[in-house]
Amino acid sequence: MEFPRPGIRSLTRGAFVPVRARAPLRIGLAGGGTDLSPFTDTHGGCVLNATVNLYAYAHILPREDGRLVFEAAETGERFEGAADEPIPDGEAARLHRGVHASIVRRFLGGKPLAVTVRTTVDVPAGSGMGGSSALVVALIAAYQEYLGLSLGEYDLARLAFEIERIELGLAGGRQDQYAAAFGGFNFIEFHAGERVIVNPLRVRPPLVKELEASLVLYYTGRSRSSAAIIEKQQANMQQGSSAAIEALLRLKAEAVTMKEAILTGDLRLAAETINRGWEAKKATAEGISSSEIERVLELALANRALAGKVSGAGGGGFLMVMADPFDRQRVLDVLAQQPGRVLPCTFSAEGAEAWRARL
Template sequence: MIISRSPLRISLGGGGTDLPSYYRDHEGFLVAAAIDKYVYLTLHETFVEDIIIKYSQMERVPTADEIEHPIIREALRMLEIRETNLELTSMADIPAGTGLGSSGSFTTALLKTLHAYRKNLVHPEELAEQACHIELDLLKDPIGKQDQYIAAYGGLTCFTFCSNGKVLADPLKVSTETLFDLEDNLLLFFTGYSRSASSILKEQDDESKKKSDDMLQNLHFVKDLGFRSRDALEKGDLYEFGSLMNVHWDFKKQRSGSMSNGRIDEWYALALRNGAVGGKLIGAGGGGFLMFYAEDKVRLRRAVTAAGLKEVRFRFDFEGTKIVVAS
């Protein structure tokens, strides 16, 4: 029995600049944080000849090539796993399609599990790059590399996406006091909406490939916000960080008409009237989780939960994708 877990994530600045359509020409930068909400994968050998896979659906197939789940199929091919007496099960603390990077977390957890099955040691950089290769290169999803890298590394991490495809990872240099204050004053609320990140990001991807000046100027500015967010956090100026989140959200909404809706805008305005310095919708947009940095978290929590949103409390994860059990 092998059990792995991979953390979900929140973006702290610069999100959207990790797509190849942007960073290949302009280099991307963002700050992300892994949180203690996880995707779990279990793998064990069975006494039947078929491969059994359990996720939101169930598959039982004689060979890996017949698996419908594209990420699982390609991961088994990548590691050349041809055994068929296997059962693979996935579960998660948070539903997919809610902006916390679950697809990247799933892929890194899956690959970590399969490497453990093969008794391979794998560095976080290699794990993340393999996950990106499956999702971006093989499956052609119009997504970025943030989710796979922060899931693999964990922590609060700054990523530079180089034009040659290399990704540089550096820990965010924050004091212990700033770290605890940030953790205490960031609040996550579920909007009740789920959405496909790929469909929303495709619009950004297409505009970037067409060299749309509006899109590129937007992303240039958001990248600069990523640097400014890093600097504010490293200086311990959390009020400035919260204010930059507000600016980031305004520019993020300009990238797509699908980024927000009337209800989300109402909840956002409610939060700003009740103790939030700033906030944004996590992930590609269109639904999922609203995150706020709060000066008065008690007042904010009371107002937003009274409006019907469910809070998910979290702490940061500093372990990244890991094997929990191997027996």
């Protein structure tokens, strides 16, 4: 995809004022997995997700010494090199390298850019809440503010997808970048030819509060790489596995049902949709669930939870549990006694944002 080359903001104005950006993480309510190729290219996919008040942050500060420094505080990784030399391949701060190299190539014509780029994320890596993609979106948003680039939400999400999935070759779908760029509740359609349509949902404020009073996030304590699970899912699709394809078609249908449930405020239907979607999700590939995940979900359901599923590709990370608000405390209490960590779920209406820190 070609992006315009707007005039670059002068870097001397407020040169040593840090630029900051943040992009929200998301929970997947329905349809996760249908945003993967080759399913999307053949059948089209759709997901319903919502961003939460957990964020990936990016900070940019210019340097006068001609050096380039990347610091990924969330993982403890660091890279330093000369800004006028090619960035070598490497695992440390891999996302930072990819975003910086792409921005410099696309918008600066290869002109060196000496900066310190530091990032933090509110949840551990491998949480299943789209943290890696949110981090890429936050990084691009920070460069956008720093350089004065003109990118809309679709541009931002598409560029993040190209950097993460194509240029860096990291396995994954398409929903996370669009969720982080747009924010809020979105029903997102994925069509052949990389055509994406984001449909923001007008969810009434009382229903948002009711959802917040119903949902619980439980971190299993187990970080996992989504790439291995996603590669299994894609292999099943490419091999024409009827079980996997049928499961994905069910997931696609459940996304439409979830949209109806959210817009009409039918949380019982939403809970039923989550449970059906979870069963379908597990049929798409091995490794999505585990004995520990099943134990915790069964325990929550035995203590009046209405529904539960893993957030993201599966294998670990966060579980999303739904309960009637009258019974939510009982679910919270029983989950608090487990080895993981319990968090409330509150929603963010805003997508990626960037600003200059004039402190």
